[in-house]
Amino acid sequence: MRAGRTPPPKSLGIRHFLTGGTVLFLFTVLAGQAEIIAPESENPLLSGLRKIHAEVKEMGPYPGDEFIRREFFVGEDDDDTNKDTQVVVLLQPFESTEKMTIRVTEMAREPAGSRTSVAKSSKALVCLVGGGRVEIQSSDYDKPALERLVPDILTAVRNKKRLLKLVSRLVNSLHKSSA
Numbered sequence: 001m002r003a004g005r006t007p008p009p010k011s012l013g014i015r016h017f018l019t020g021g022t023v024l025f026l027f028t029v030l031a032g033q034a035e036i037i038a039p040e041s042e043n044p045l046l047s048g049l050r051k052i053h054a055e056v057k058e059m060g061p062y063p064g065d066e067f068i069r070r071e072f073f074v075g076e077d078d079d080d081t082n083k084d085t086q087v088v089v090l091l092q093p094f095e096s097t098e099k100m101t102i103r104v105t106e107m108a109r110e111p112a113g114s115r116t117s118v119a120k121s122s123k124a125l126v127c128l129v130g131g132g133r134v135e136i137q138s139s140d141y142d143k144p145a146l147e148r149l150v151p152d153i154l155t156a157v158r159n160k161k162r163l164l165k166l167v168s169r170l171v172n173s174l175h176k177s178s179a
Contacts, residue, residue: 045143046134048150053100053129055157056089059164067092072156074104081115084108087153097130099137102153 061068068091075083090101102125107117123140139146 045147045150046136048154049100049127049134049136050129050132052089052102052150052154052157053091053098053127053134055154055161056100057091057098059161070157070160072153072160074152074156084117085152087156089153089157094128097128100127100129101125102127104149104153 056068056070059068059070068089070089072087072089073080073083074085074087077083084107086105086107088103088105090099090103092099092101103122104124105122106120108120110116110118125139125141125146126137128135128137141149
């Protein structure tokens with residue numbers, strides 16, 4: 001053997017095995033925590049809830065109210081009277097954050113020919129929203145049901161906002177033409 005070279009190890013030995021095991025263990029633990037620490041933008045559910053909050057907050061409160069309460073209808077039809085899911089979003093100041101309560105009521109039609117609907121079931125979701133974070137406090141829904149429902153609620157909110165903007169433009173143009 002020449003000077004300056006060390007002979008290759010004959011076996012990996014217990015020390016190498018433990019070192020490799022420790023590295024794998026730490027990698028597994030840290031990779032698992034990465035999912036917990038990951039920003040909410042990575043989580044479509046929390047991102048959707050944050051968007052619902054922002055869209056409803058932008059609509060603002062009714063005059064005289066210190067909270068924001070808005071009502072939406074979820075469904076395929078353009079006419080809200082034909083939709084079977086009513087959603088109420090309530091935003092209230094809560095300590096240094098805001099409390100967002102989403103109440104979803106499934107409606108059932110009265111006997112044939114009637115345009116009247118009655119509440120069949122009602123479920124709620126309560127979140128704290130602040131500082132770019134959303135924390136679900138309580139939910140009557142399981143995670144898969146929420147993941148299906150949140151995009152539908154966001155679509156309903158955006159559709160209503162679009163409709164309200166159109167109505168506002170129409171009213172403003174009527175006021176300008178009459179003046």
